[in-house]
Amino acid sequence: MALGEAILVCLAEEPLTGYDLAKSFDTSIGFFWRADHQQIYRELKRLKTNGWVADELVVQTSRPNKRRYSITPDGRAHLIAWSRESHPPAPVKDDLMVKLYSLADVDIDSVRRQIVDRLDGHRNRLNLYERIERSVYRDTPEDDAGAVGRLLGLRAGFAYERAWIRWCEDAIERLSALPESTLTSSHTP
Amino acid sequence: MALGEAILVCLAEEPLTGYDLAKSFDTSIGFFWRADHQQIYRELKRLKTNGWVADELVVQTSRPNKRRYSITPDGRAHLIAWSRESHPPAPVKDDLMVKLYSLADVDIDSVRRQIVDRLDGHRNRLNLYERIERSVYRDTPEDDAGAVGRLLGLRAGFAYERAWIRWCEDAIERLSALPESTLTSSHTP
DNA sequence: GCACATTATGCAACAAGTTGCATAATAGTG
DNA sequence: CACTATTATGCAACTTGTTGCATAATGTGC
Known part of the structure; x- marks a missing residue:
């Protein structure tokens, strides 16, 4: 709740x-x-x-x-x-990871495109966070609990988006290096 | 579904x-x-x-x-x-971030301790992933879709855990630098 | 003047996730 | 011999989250 x-x-x-x-x-x-x-x-x-x-x-x-x-x-x-109270982080649920898990049974090219889209989303997010930081948290006093808390939230956002951006870039490269899947070529319009 | x-x-x-x-x-x-x-x-x-x-x-x-x-x-x-089909990533839901968002109205010391616990969890996870990589994915062929997909999943885990570990370490430091909250000292056993 | 966005609240039905419990056999531990 | 763990399936009740719809007034753009 x-x-x-x-x-x-x-x-x-x-x-x-x-x-x-x-x-x-x-x-x-x-x-x-x-x-x-x-x-x-x-x-x-x-x-x-x-x-x-x-x-x-x-x-x-x-x-x-x-x-x-x-x-x-x-x-x-x-x-x-x-x-x-201690609240364990919500369990991960990610469709894209499930698709990767079964990459052999699935449309690889489509999955690659989805990663490209996701990369775009993460970049936009990061951009937004950077704008927020510049406009709101320029000089956060180190002893104001409220301000420090929100700044940490923002930094978590940074860390999260940057990690995903790097991962997406690597994933796109590796998937592109994969031989054409017969699946993709025979079913895609 | x-x-x-x-x-x-x-x-x-x-x-x-x-x-x-x-x-x-x-x-x-x-x-x-x-x-x-x-x-x-x-x-x-x-x-x-x-x-x-x-x-x-x-x-x-x-x-x-x-x-x-x-x-x-x-x-x-x-x-x-x-x-x-394209599936947007599930929206984020994180109690800990909500607590940080309202750090001024909340038990700071307890939140700090929860971050310490979380750091521990992320380190364990990372450790587990590293063991899996060594035992299962030592020499993943670059042209086997199934193997590449799973390796990418594992790498996503790496990126995710490492990002959180760094964030937790920083957060703990910053929260420790905060002046003692009156809340904490008056209510904690 | 008409379509659309904004402000403002809400119901109903459904899908998904959680918690607690029930059953029933066997194997292992003390 | 009692207790616990493992294998194996499932119901019922509940909480959460999603989707679609309804209402109702005003302001804005074409």
Whole structure:
């Protein structure tokens, strides 16, 4: 149930609506935990029944009314307790690796192209992170916990993307060196 | 539904029972796709209704009977078709990163300890991969698709673990440099 | 004026993953 | 002889995540 905690983390900074949260989960905290709006609205209700968030209706005339959620003292206490629990990293699940695992039974050329696409995605990601670093974390004070934490998150992103970029480059080369697969030549348009 | 394909990939090599598959998903292919036995038995039934696997009952006297599954021609065709589809990498979900994201509202010392634990895990993983490389992939021929694919999978593991190890080391240092959090000193036993 | 994007919330159905339990035989350990 | 591990399969209940749809008002571009 870490979606709940990811939401609490956002609300610990400032009260937000489900809509606002959905946008956050598309960018900032979304780099570490993805969720769409249905999940978020559903989870907010759970958090409310647990007493970890409170909500207030904000009446609007020109727009649909909103429901703004804020974290409660119980919510903050829960967040701290949760931060003390150890959570093993989520098990890896990667289609592309499964395809590589059975490269002998599969369309190699297509897999190679997919790696090229992935390389592109990783490069874009890295680029984005670099832009964020320049604009937001230029001079992070070394004793501000909040800032250090976010900088470390960003650096994890760097490390992750760079590792994948290097791997993709190597993989593309090695797959290109492979003899034409009969599979590919007979079935591809 | 990539669990199905991961199963087919295993069956493409040799017929296996659900029990055998569960063991594979704990080691070899489990490095890229995790699943427990309940998921596997459930999925095997789906694969059968799709006509992608066939099963036969193996009667045993000293042990419970087993049901051995093998891939059908339709199954192989499906596997190839699936390998041509592009599958975006699964979105990242990492509790630890969420904790870092809100380091100001959380037990810093405990998070630091969790990173130490994670570092340990990554080192063990790397170690395991290195042993596998030495024992299995000493002289991988460059033109054997199956072998190259698996070697690339292993190298992805290397890249991934090494990147995390470096990151953990840096993170531990930076968190240690942070001033003692009041939170930690007042709540930790 | 019409199509489309934005703001804002939500239901319903389904697919996938998790947890706990049940069964049943044998082999090995103390 | 009791306890535990291994082989082998499975149900049921639950939580999470995904997909498609619905509503409803306003602002923007052509």
